[in-house]
Structure formats: structure tokens, C-alpha cells
Amino acid sequence: MNVRSWHVSCLARLEIVLTHVQEFVMLRTFKFSVLLLALVGSVSMAWAEDGAASTKVTLDTLWVVIAAMLVFFMNLGFATVESGFARAKNCVNILSKNFVVFAVSSLGFLVLGWGLMFGDGSALIGLQGLFFLNGMDNSPAMGDAYHGVYSSISWTGVPLLAKFFFQLVFCGTAATIVSGAVAERVKYVSFIVFSFVMAIFIYPVVGHWIWGGGWLAQLGMYDFAGSTVVHSVGGWAALTGALMLGPRIGKFGPDGKPRAIPGHNISMATLGAFVLWLGWFGFNPGSTMAANPGAISHIIITTNMAASTGLLSATVTAWLLLGKPDLGMTINGCLAGLVAITAPCAYVSIATSLVIGAIAGSMVVVAVLLFDRLQIDDPVGALSVHLVNGVFGTLCVGIFADPKIAKVIGGVEISGVLYGDAKQFFVQLAGVAGTAVFVVTASLIAWLLIKVTLGLRVSQQEELRGLDIGEHGMEAYSGFQIFVTQ
Amino acid sequence: MKLIVAYLQPEKLNDVKQALYRAEIFKMSVTNALGCGQQRGYHEMYRGVDIEVNLLKKLRMEVAVNEDFVEPCIEAIIAGARTGTIGDGKIFVLDLPECVRIRTGERGTLAIG
Numbered sequence: 001m002n003v004r005s006w007h008v009s010c011l012a013r014l015e016i017v018l019t020h021v022q023e024f025v026m027l028r029t030f031k032f033s034v035l036l037l038a039l040v041g042s043v044s045m046a047w048a049e050d051g052a053a054s055t056k057v058t059l060d061t062l063w064v065v066i067a068a069m070l071v072f073f074m075n076l077g078f079a080t081v082e083s084g085f086a087r088a089k090n091c092v093n094i095l096s097k098n099f100v101v102f103a104v105s106s107l108g109f110l111v112l113g114w115g116l117m118f119g120d121g122s123a124l125i126g127l128q129g130l131f132f133l134n135g136m137d138n139s140p141a142m143g144d145a146y147h148g149v150y151s152s153i154s155w156t157g158v159p160l161l162a163k164f165f166f167q168l169v170f171c172g173t174a175a176t177i178v179s180g181a182v183a184e185r186v187k188y189v190s191f192i193v194f195s196f197v198m199a200i201f202i203y204p205v206v207g208h209w210i211w212g213g214g215w216l217a218q219l220g221m222y223d224f225a226g227s228t229v230v231h232s233v234g235g236w237a238a239l240t241g242a243l244m245l246g247p248r249i250g251k252f253g254p255d256g257k258p259r260a261i262p263g264h265n266i267s268m269a270t271l272g273a274f275v276l277w278l279g280w281f282g283f284n285p286g287s288t289m290a291a292n293p294g295a296i297s298h299i300i301i302t303t304n305m306a307a308s309t310g311l312l313s314a315t316v317t318a319w320l321l322l323g324k325p326d327l328g329m330t331i332n333g334c335l336a337g338l339v340a341i342t343a344p345c346a347y348v349s350i351a352t353s354l355v356i357g358a359i360a361g362s363m364v365v366v367a368v369l370l371f372d373r374l375q376i377d378d379p380v381g382a383l384s385v386h387l388v389n390g391v392f393g394t395l396c397v398g399i400f401a402d403p404k405i406a407k408v409i410g411g412v413e414i415s416g417v418l419y420g421d422a423k424q425f426f427v428q429l430a431g432v433a434g435t436a437v438f439v440v441t442a443s444l445i446a447w448l449l450i451k452v453t454l455g456l457r458v459s460q461q462e463e464l465r466g467l468d469i470g471e472h473g474m475e476a477y478s479g480f481q482i483f484v485t486q
Numbered sequence: 487m488k489l490i491v492a493y494l495q496p497e498k499l500n501d502v503k504q505a506l507y508r509a510e511i512f513k514m515s516v517t518n519a520l521g522c523g524q525q526r527g528y529h530e531m532y533r534g535v536d537i538e539v540n541l542l543k544k545l546r547m548e549v550a551v552n553e554d555f556v557e558p559c560i561e562a563i564i565a566g567a568r569t570g571t572i573g574d575g576k577i578f579v580l581d582l583p584e585c586v587r588i589r590t591g592e593r594g595t596l597a598i599g
Contacts, residue, residue, distance in 0.1 A: 250500065461497070464496075464497030465496075465497060469530070473530050473531045474530055474531060474532055475530070478532075481518045483496070483518060484496045484497065484543060485496045485497065485499040485500070485516075485545065486500075
């Protein structure tokens, strides 16, 4: 046999083999496709029965999870705003605090926080399904169809884990607020421990009172996206932290006059401000926890408008009071407007949101100056933004709530002072007071326990040299010359 | 006229400045410097790898003074910078043959002021 005929016979044999393979595959494929078709057919028949319902669950879940991702992104905003407003020698430390706090909150909220906050229980705390989401639950069933121990959050029709993730990122936000006020002098380990306490106890208890069916909810207090639950809780804890720590070395002169300690990177601070603004578009509209087109659209606009007027009003106030439009004040003003609109965003008109933002923006400038006058050192304005405007936003519900909007957008029947009803205002006030008493007490105890066990503040030498070297043994800007003289 | 050069710990700058102000010395210039001290330096870590830092951050301060201000200046710097621990720094006193104020053209002890 010569080479050519050998080639031919090889090809012939190959052809036969391929034909067999082809037949085999085609038969298998045919059988497989029939099976697949039957399966899909039966599944889609089952879906077709409640197709509309499952589509709603899908859309709601998508919205909740995407909004939660936006809120998660706010942690970047906090990290860059805080480190931008602080000195370069402490940059690694501040970034670390903000980075680690989300992980700590995630853990704390999973271990016990969620259960305390949303588990069925008393007027003060949840008592069922406390640990690791172990309670019975048949989410996404809603209302009467819901059978489980997290009934306070059964009004939203998404799976349990979606609810958990959404609430988790809110918890992380509250914990990271504290890091701003204690920056540049708190020990890293002390802050980590305190954040754990925040996520596992302080935040969930207040959350239970207002969103978990506790006594404030029963009283009729409303806080749509968390001016009290998130921002003022973080604010009060930050206040006690700043008080326990004392001011940074060199912040106040011997006569008590405040000295400027300028931030080292205003570019980062601005970046962070934009990120926070973006994240708030998940924070507020996401709190509908449903893909409700009307509500989401209304809330996203009230949110944005309050941010805008807050920004402008703070700029004007700083321009008039201090002589120049300080960008730090502008940024604080934008954030103040956002915090203030967080509680009332679903209950007020767009025009009202403009007003709320404007008041918040002016208040934050005055608050910054006031805290300096009170000798309370707040490096980034966390107290002025979150505490003061968290309280203000909560009270705004009692002042500005429009009953028509509250019904259609927020799904609640409330009315503010300006619409003829003073009762809601006093309920909101009770909420502010109750939260203040609890968070101040609990956080003070926590800080005190940490102080006697781990120590709270770094040594003077370490504070002057910079916490990056002292706490982390590394520099943020290795190779750059930075002045460590302040 | 003398030029007093002092190498200081950066965190001591404010104390030294205040002490100099009390001694009626206001004109000075300050630069960043890296210095070798008798300390072993500190350990930095970068992603698990040890870095031994031998050149520590220091501050170099220069003050030009007339003869009768030399001792007060030295004493003020020592008062502000001394902590008693290793690394307090050093003061060098250099002879300054000429000094000119650029704005007015004054020379000598008048220019130092």
C-alpha cells in the first residue's frame, strides 16, 4: 500500500467513526433537549400561576440588594472624607479604622445584632431568632402569609438574606460615623472593640425600638431611612468617644482658643463627599425595600434637593461668617442636608426638602464653631453633621410631614406641625430623647470598660509622631516628605 | 554674628518655637531632614517584610543671631527641646561673616535685627 492509499483508508475509517459519534451525539442531544423542554415547561407552568408575584419578588430583591451595595459603597466615602480631613501622619490609621469597621459590623450584626433588632420580643429588645439568623422565617412571604420570628420586617417582600444584607450595611454606616470623631488619637484595638459593641448591641437595640416593633414604633415614631437609628446613634456614640478621649494635642491653646489642624488631602475629601452623595441614593430610596416606582422617584429627588440646598446654604453661611467659602464647610453642608432629609424623605414635598436642606447646611457651620467653642475636638465634623442633623432630621418629620405625601409615598398616616398636628412632633422628640439617654449611657460604659482594660488613647509621643507608625508600623506616603511637626 | 543650626525632634518644634519667642527671637527657618541617631530607629513593616529605618525624621532649624543673642538662643532651644532621652538633637554654632536684608539692602548686625 502506498502512502496515498493509506491516507485514503485512514480518512475513510475516520469518516466512519465520526458518523457513529455524530449519530450518538445527536440521539443524546435529542433526548436531552426533550428532557430540558419538559422541565422548563413544567417549571414555567408553575411560575405562570404566580408569575406576577415572583416577578415582584425578583424586582424588589434586585432593588434592595443594589441599594444596599450603594450604601456599602458609602464606607469608601467615609474613609476618604475622614482621612482627607486629617493629617498625613495618621492616614493609614484612619483608613484602617474605616476599613475594619465594616467587617466588624458584619460579624457583630450576624452574630447577634440582627436578632436583637428584628426578632420578635419585648418593647426593648428582640428575643427570638437571636443568633446567626437562626429564627424561623418564610420570607419573601409578607403580611398575613408570613410565618416567622422576624415579623417586624415582614412588610417587605424579599428573601431574608436580602433584608439582612440591607440592614447590615446600615449598621456598618452607624459604626463608621464614630471613627471620625475619635480620629488621630484613639487606639486601634480600642476602636475595633467599641465598634463590635456598637454592632452587636447599641445599634440593634435602638433599631429595635424604632424599626423592630419596639416602644418607639408603638408610640408612633417614624424614621424612614434612619436619621435617628443610624446617624444620631453614631453621633451620640461619637460624642461620648470624643469627650472620653479629650482633644488632640495642640488643638486648643492654653487660653482655650481652637487652633486649625488642616486636613492633608482635600481632593480625597471631595471624592469621598461625592461617593457619600451617590451612596445616599441607595440609603434613602432603598429604604422602600420594594421596587415601588413612585416612592423611589419621589425619595431620590427629596434626597438630592436637600443635599444641594445643604451644600449651598453651608457655603453661603461660611462665606458670610468666616469670610471665604471653605470647601470643608461646603462638604459638611452637603452631608448635613443628606442626614437631615434621611428621616423625612418619604413624608415631605420637594419644596420642603429644599428648606430642610438649607436649614441643615446653615446649622452645620454653626455647629462646627460651637463644638470648638465647647472645647470638644471633632476632627472631621462628624458630630456637627450626624448628631446635630440626625436629631434635626428626626424632628423634621414632626414639623414638615405632609399627610398626603406620607400616605402615598411613605405609606403612613402622619402629619406635621405645619399641617396642623403637633402630636407627631412630640413623639419624634420622645424618640430623640430616648435614643440619646440609651446611647450615651451604653457608649459611655463601653468606652470606660475599654479604657480600664485596653486603654483608650495613644501615648503623647505616638500621637505626635503619628499613629501610622505607632499603631501600624507603616506609612501612608512612604518616600514622601511630610511634616510631622503638628 | 552667628548662625545657629539645631537638629531637633519634629514633635518638639512647637515647644522650641515658644521658648525662642519668650527669648525675643522670632526669625528662624525650618526644614525637614533625615538624621542618624544613636537609636536603632524603628521597625516598619510593609506587607510582612521588615524594614529597619535608620535615618529618622528630624527637623533642621536655622537662626541667625547677633553676638549677645547667642547664649539666650542656645538656652531657649535646649529648654524647648530637651526631654532627657536619646535623640534630643544637637546644636551647631557657625560663624556668620555677612548678612544682607534683601528688601532694604542693610548689612551686618542691622540686617539680623
